[in-house]
Amino acid sequence: MGIHLKIPRNHVRAHSLKKREAVIRAEEKGILAKAGLIAHGRGEAFDYLIGETSIPPAIFATKAAVASLILAAHPVISVNGNVAALVPREIVRLSKVLNAPLEVNLFFRTRRREEAIKSVLLKAGAKEVLGVGRDASATIPELFSERRRVDPRGIYSADVVLVPLEDGDRTMALKRLGKFVITIDLNPLSRTAQSADITIVDDIVRAVPNMIEAYKELKDLSREELASLLTRFDNRKNLSEVILYIRDRLKILSEGEHL
Ligand code: ATP
Numbered sequence: 707m708g709i710h711l712k713i714p715r716n717h718v719r720a721h722s723l724k725k726r727e728a729v730i731r732a733e734e735k736g737i738l739a740k741a742g743l744i745a746h747g748r749g750e751a752f753d754y755l756i757g758e759t760s761i762p763p764a765i766f767a768t769k770a771a772v773a774s775l776i777l778a779a780h781p782v783i784s785v786n787g788n789v790a791a792l793v794p795r796e797i798v799r800l801s802k803v804l805n806a807p808l809e810v811n812l813f814f815r816t817r818r819r820e821e822a823i824k825s826v827l828l829k830a831g832a833k834e835v836l837g838v839g840r841d842a843s844a845t846i847p848e849l850f851s852e853r854r855r856v857d858p859r860g861i862y863s864a865d866v867v868l869v870p871l872e873d874g875d876r877t878m879a880l881k882r883l884g885k886f887v888i889t890i891d892l893n894p895l896s897r898t899a900q901s902a903d904i905t906i907v908d909d910i911v912r913a914v915p916n917m918i919e920a921y922k923e924l925k926d927l928s929r930e931e932l933a934s935l936l937t938r939f940d941n942r943k944n945l946s947e948v949i950l951y952i953r954d955r956l957k958i959l960s961e962g963e964h965l
């Protein structure tokens with residue numbers, strides 16, 4: 707067991723420390739690979755730059771993402787160790803409201819980790835979890851070894867996939883398979899962020915509840931209205947907005963202002 711700190715509630719980094727605790731625990735329980743801890747750290751650094759809040763371009767991307775998931779014929783939500791560690795209940799809730807199945811989708815696939823993530827999701831209220839064991843029998847062409855395995859009933863046959871914290875090679879492979887790819891990634895410069903159709907640059911801990919809220923707002927819109935929201939969304943332009951937001955924020959901070 708690792709050392710678990712008692713985090714005072716008013717600590718300035720309380721939210722961030724709680725998330726660290728959650729990923730450390732998940733690693734100890736075999737839910738998260740060690741590399742997942744490092745990925746978390748990279749995310750934290752970008753969260754610091756955006757100010758640990760859901761910025762306007764993230765909210766816009768969240769709405770576009772939910773619109774495309776509502777319009778999808780066969781939407782699927784991918785779950786890896788970081789997602790299971792940080793937002794198990796929220797991702798199950800999102801899967802239910804969108805009627806989009808959950809699929810365990812791992813960069814470092816081991817049977818033990820697949821089962822550990824499945825059991826976290828079942829405990830959080832999921833009825834079914836795809837992509838475990840022999841269910842992950844389809845392969846994404848051009849990818850090597852265990853990284854390419856997906857469920858034929860899930861990601862393989864999906865039209866729209868939500869792949870939070872995904873790897874760049876796999877995102878590009880999903881694009882080549884003709885999928886409409888939505889990601890949640892704090893790094894606006896990652897290959898995943900740059901190659902997805904919709905990139906929500908936000909912490910998954912804020913983004914998934916925001917998606918559930920956006921669903922409530924959008925669920926009664928017509929298909930035409932949802933489609934027009936999507937037409938107005940341009941991922942390149944939105945990522946530029948994120949980078950400009952960071953630039954402007956750093957400029958203000960560099961001038962000695964406190965935000
Ligand atoms: P890519 O392979 O897309 O070029 P990468 O190799 O830099 O990206 P990976 O480790 O493959 O990064 O993917 C993890 C991504 O998840 C990182 O870009 C990181 O910023 C992001 N990330 C980590 N924690 C969170 C979080 N809590 N919420 C959202 N994004 C996160």
Ligand code: MG
Nearest residue numbers: 872873874875
């Ligand atoms: Mg990567």
